[in-house]
Amino acid sequence: MPATPTRRRSLALGLLLGCLPALACAGQAAPPRMPTATVTARVDGLSLSDIAWLRRDGFGLDSATLTRYRQLGRTRFLDGELAGADDTLPPQVAAQIQAFPVVGTPLPALLADFRDRQKQYKDTPAGPAKDAAKKALAQYRRGLEQQAAQAELLHAIYGGDQLKEQMVWFWLNHFSIYANKGPVRVFAADYEERVIRPHALGKFRDLVMATLQSPAMLVFLDNVHNVQGKTNENYARELMELHTLGVGSGYTQADVQQLMRVLTGAGLMPPKLAMRGGRFGRERPGVVRDGLFVFNPAKHDFGDKTFLGQTIKGSGYAEIAQAVDLIVRQPACAHFVSQQLAEYFIADRPPPALVDAMARTFRRTDGDIAAVLRTMLLSKEAAAVGGHKFKDPMRFLVSAMRLGYDGQPVPNALPLVNWLRQMGEPLYGRITPDGWPLDSASWTGSGQLSKRFDFARVIGSGRNRLFAGNDGSGAKLTNDPPPGVPDLQGSALYRDAIAPRLSDATRNALAQAKSPMEWNTFLLSSPDFNYR
């Protein structure tokens, strides 16, 4: 970041104070300040404000990110991310993800297999064979969900474009699905890889349409059951309340019911028909297909609708695009999405001026997500309120892995899935469609801090199964020697990006560590690591 040395020094000091963790949230009395840290204005080409900015831009720091940032500077680094210029994975990790059947198998085949297995179990006569079949089915079902969660965690930890990775999680959470409902677990990996990921930095409208037509959402929020004469308003309501406009933004119960009518007939193909390339409804006009998605005019309510004050003429599939356009162009939508983004990235109560600026960008660019993020991440308002966000478990886990292993692939990602579940924020595990809360207060209860310290120990001690199989045999999954206890204290990453901004309290704790394991545990448990 170009700045004169004197200005940089004072800026760094100001930001350092702003970055001190655990200070008061707006509206609350300020607690005593933490002892000030040793001020180092600039470390090897990176100012403290650069580090603070990077800790927000990505899930967490690793060496590759610091190197690229040093080369490009903030603006070019950000623009590269927004353009998806370095959306890469280490080859070993890419292969690991591709090897998961939920990623590598076409969806219709995956769904057909799921249904076949369920039917097989149902048809098995009662007795020991049925008991065994039940166990096998449960294991298979659990496997689908675990594979999908592993794929997303591996992306988050190793993905080169960390801003995009955070956005993939953000949208997965914003358009939340619950794997344990019916066949949603079959669709979860597809939802992340092919529905959310391609649109994570694109146009918001395209993202809404992609989720609307996704098998995961169609099943989770029941629009597969929303047909003429037998309607279901579940998705119609949440589409406005949770995905786009926000509750209390002015739409009515009548709007929900009108949107429900618009959405009648949007559902899924029978998988075996989709596998055959299907002639389902080909000859009938008005059928629209895309993968497993089908719009079936025979199940659509063709009456005219009055929605958000406008008339939507009964015309079939086109009504859906018309309604979505109407929704995403409401000022409430620009504001709602901007507010959520700012809560996730910046502060529990983000400065209204920041949210307004983001909402203006949203409207000016017709909902261009990358442009809205650019406004947010380069704004002075955002820079001024750093250090108050307590990491949610996903951010904690991913940032701890990035710091601890610094790009080294782990052959077994399953433990990560279980750790996240135990910390209370499992992927595809939120039963209600509102997604996990974005505010810090939701993750700072005593029970959650206790779990956080526990998993700081599990990761920091290196005593885990990331380099071993899950069968309990202790068999190695790789020829490389397992890394043992991560050497955080001796790493350049610690020296350059963490040590310069540590508080005295954390330094004191680290000085009392009796082993590298304890040292790591304390660092990963510290307020300095957990706030950003």
Place this chain on the structure above:
Amino acid sequence: MNRREFLLAAAGAAAASTLSFSGRLLAAPADSPRFLLVFLRGGYDCNNLLVPCGSDFYYESRPTLAIAKPAANDPDSAVALDAHWGLNPVVRESLYPLWQKKQLAFVPFAGTNDLSRSHFETQDHIERGEPLGHETNYRSGFLARLSGLLAGVPAIAFTNNLPLSFQGAGHDIPNISLKGDPRAHFDERQAAILSGMYKGTLLAQASADGLALPKTVSADLRNEMVAASRGAPSAHNFAAETRRIATLMRDQYRLGFVDVGGWDTHVNQGSTTGGLANNLKNLGEGLAAYADALGDAWNDTTVVVLSEFGRTFRENGDHGTDHGHGTVHWVLGGKVAGGRIAGEQLAVNPQNLLQNRDYPVLNDYRDVLGGLFARLWGLGGGQLQTVFPQARPKDLRLV
């Protein structure tokens, strides 16, 4: 110094305080009532729990979901409670005995005046406990305000996350989920170093409690866990969890919260079998286990079960029900004046539905709980206004 003064003093000196969690905990007076709030998230279908079996309209409205009128020779028929109401037979073994002992009451037509029919909006509204449209603090829950008024009534949430009900108390309210493995992993020295890093921050108390609570809990639960779950660290059903809750509520806490999810039954909800039936059975067994595990302490225990709203009175096209309005609250306890349907009621017919869709609310939850809290702890009008601003506490003589 009572607990409240003590806590305020402790909070004022938070930066310097070295009090551990256990040091802060004061023994509750022997005669202090115990209260547990059970929040059913998702809007449970009250019409298939407390069945309006005296209403022909119910049977017309639910061709595939209705539960049959009580019949002596049909085990799948409703269990008759009075001329108008029956119970889903899946809770015959668990809840009906409590009803017979007059330790269980139902309050139908209960809920809020929030008509958004949104889960999240309505849950938040209920947990805040402020009048609709006059919210002043989005981070203050009614149980937290109640806790602030009660000396010697230690509070705890048996959840992974501190629920909104308990947020904004001004003193730390611990939370711990008893579903999983609650064992402690740090020794005294490590715990002191870890909490030392948070000294003087907003998380000072929470981190200290977080490190101390698993120790206390593991010690407390050791016997129970071995006995009830054969040493398994995870509770496999709600009954296993409520037995653990009972251990803590019997020995250490007086004000508790737990939530149960999975009630949003838009599709194929079933009647006496299926998803909803399984959930109700699990819930009923959990509450019966709670009563059993508390032993004598059940006699000064009150449990309230509530949910954000009821569901549509008529079944939808998918053998399920959609978001509705009025619901049925449950009140259980050793000294509860139960065996009755309490509160204002209406005949169940099409004319009395709200918007021709769902139950109206005649018994506002703030009024009902306010009346109950007044009787439990002898709270005065001003104190009740702190808990539920602008409510008009209604004394249903439930305890």
